Amino acid sequence: MTYQETIGYLYSRLPVFQNIGARAFKPGLHTTRELCSLLGNPQETYPTVHVAGTNGKGSTSHMLAAILQESGYRVGLYTSPHLKDFRERIRVNGTCVDEEFIVSFTDDQKSNIERLSPSFFEVTVAMAFSYFEKCKVDIAVIEVGMGGRLDSTNIITPEVSVITNISWDHTQYLGDTLGKIASEKAGIIKDGVPVVVSEYQNKEIADVLRDTAESCAASLVFASQELEIRNLGLSAGKMIIDIVDRKTGDIVAKKLRLDLTGTYQVRNVAGVWAAREILVAKGWKLDEQSTYRALASVVAITGLKGRWxxxxxxxxxxxxxxxxxxxxxxxxxxxxxxxxxxxxxxxxxxxxxxxxxxxxxxxxxxxxxxxxxxxxxxxxxxxxxxxxxxxxxxxxxxxxxxxxxxxxxxxxxxxxxxxxxxxxxxxxxxxxx
The missing domain is CATH 3.90.190.20 (Mur ligase, C-terminal domain)
Incomplete structure (x- = not known):
């Protein structure tokens, strides 16, 4: 098949949530696990960062990928949905997946696709994990599609889990209370894996997240309670912020420039900074200069579009x-x-x-x-x-x-x-x- 024929096959053969909604929703990890097992479990061959949340998970994923890439690492990035081109979902160091890989992967896995009847999303997750292994990435940033607990991406054990925030969305799938939605998002929390929650919202949500983290013996940080983000306004098309340690009053990052200028990014960047500190504590070399450069050029580094x-x-x-x-x-x-x-x-x-x-x-x-x-x-x-x-x-x-x-x-x-x-x-x- 050609590339266009391959994409046509994937869209016609597999249920696509962005096109048909509920009929394509296939909660559970069994099919993804089986697909990845047949591929040799590529997701276990490199470290990962897992990002969930109602809003901001895409921006957060791109910021973390930019920081890691600017620090010299070879970085995979999986996000969804795409805006213009299917290939946007799977990137290595900002470059979209090769058309040739999509064709060869689909050809190789066609019999498994026909036999297992996975969703479109399940196939793209397996494809991404396989591509990152082929490209020998140092680390991959993986964005949850929807929810967390039953999301296809949730077969990884990451270096750090990030939950941006929790609000009303997809209630027909995730639950009709914020507590139920929080429980689904908290499903990405793994045994012993540190968790960053970008913003403290209310006790109902916080209690669910804390209880899940405690049951997994996972440390949990509410970034907004540890860090104050001071928006100093715009300059030369960049949003200028200070990051302040709430406990000591010390400025952790001074006049940090963000090319993502939506005011909502001040909440996302708190989670990004807290996750960065956890990665540094684990031995990842993410120096401050590289971080400053990365956050000033997320769009150029990762190709992110459509955020303010x-x-x-x-x-x-x-x-x-x-x-x-x-x-x-x-x-x-x-x-x-x-x-x-x-x-x-x-x-x-x-x-x-x-x-x-x-x-x-x-x-x-x-x-x-x-x-x-x-x-x-x-x-x-x-x-x-x-x-x-x-x-x-x-x-x-x-x-x-x-x-x-x-x-x-x-x-x-x-x-x-x-x-x-x-x-x-x-x-x-x-x-x-």
Whole structure:
């Protein structure tokens, strides 16, 4: 098969969550374990870092990969979903997996795929683990797909486990209380493996995480209780922060420059710094200069896109992959703080989410351009517009995000601002990304 034929086979043969949702959800580790066993358990041939959480796990994974790479290590990075190209999911030192490897892996494993009927995600996890072994990585950063306990990635025993935060998302799969969701995320905690939780949120969540860590004899740190992140503002396109030890008041990192400038990154970077300290204590050589360089250039080093990304100026156009109430509340607040003119929102959602909580966050005085992602789970722009009216949000309907964005730009003055988002898949459809 050619590369395109291979990708076509994988999408047509395997259930893909991003396309069909619940019908592709296949919780449990049995199939992934069997696939990897047939490959010789490649995930056991190199150290790993495991990252879970509701929001911020992608940014956290990319920041940790950048730090390790800039420190001289050969680093694998597995994330999902991809935005433009399937190959984005599997990277080594920022470079996407070879087309040839995808073809050969699929050809070699076709009989196992036909026999085991894995999900698309299970195959891509096994493919990533195998590729990292082939590339002889020094370490791999592995992002959880959804949840943690039953996620296909959860067959690794990492150097450190990171849980960014826990909020409402995928409740039909993970549970209808924050405690239940926390329990699923806590499922990545392993016996004796240190755990970093990026932010302390509330007692209900903290108790679940602490209890799980104690049952595994795993040390647990709430990074936000140990470290204060002081946002000093923007300079030359970078967010400038100080990291302060809350116990001593000492500045741990002074005027650290972040190229990921979403205000939510201040919470992610606390977890990243705490995980870095654990890795250093374990013998990984991550000096401060390399860390500073890495965090100033995460996008260039790892290829991360779609996180509070400015697409153009006059008018300013920002996009962000935030797709739940916790994520959107932060990005909408930041957008309001940087937009001096009319706020314009180009938004779309998937149909299998309760979007009422998200729509309630948007300002009524803004202008709206409703669209649908090019995804089988898409909520139609017409349905979105109808639902939005219930929240006092009025606007125009468009077939896709690019048509909607063009209209928004035409309607704007240089002082206006345009926000594009609502779904990862809306951002993925952007031609300008």
């Amino acid at each position: 990304q400015r697409l153009r100026s006059n008018p300013d156009v920002f996009c962000d992959t935030a797709h739940n109430t916790a994520g959107l509340s932060e990005t909408i607040r930041q957008f309001a703080s940087v937009c001096s003119g009319i706020q314009r929102f180009v938004i779309g959602f998937v149909a299998d989410k309760d979007i009422s909580g998200m729509l309630a966050l948007f300002p009524k005085e803004a202008r709206y351009y409703f669209c649908a992602p090019s995804n089988l789970r898409a909520l139609s722009a017409e349905e979105l517009a109808t639902e939005a009216v219930k929240f006092g949000l009025y606007g125009k309907v468009f077939e896709n995000v690019n048509e909607a964005l063009k209209e928004a730009i035409l309607d704007s003055t240089p002082e206006d601002g345009i926000y594009v988002g609502g779904s990862t898949f809306v951002v993925a459809d952007l031609e300008e990304l």
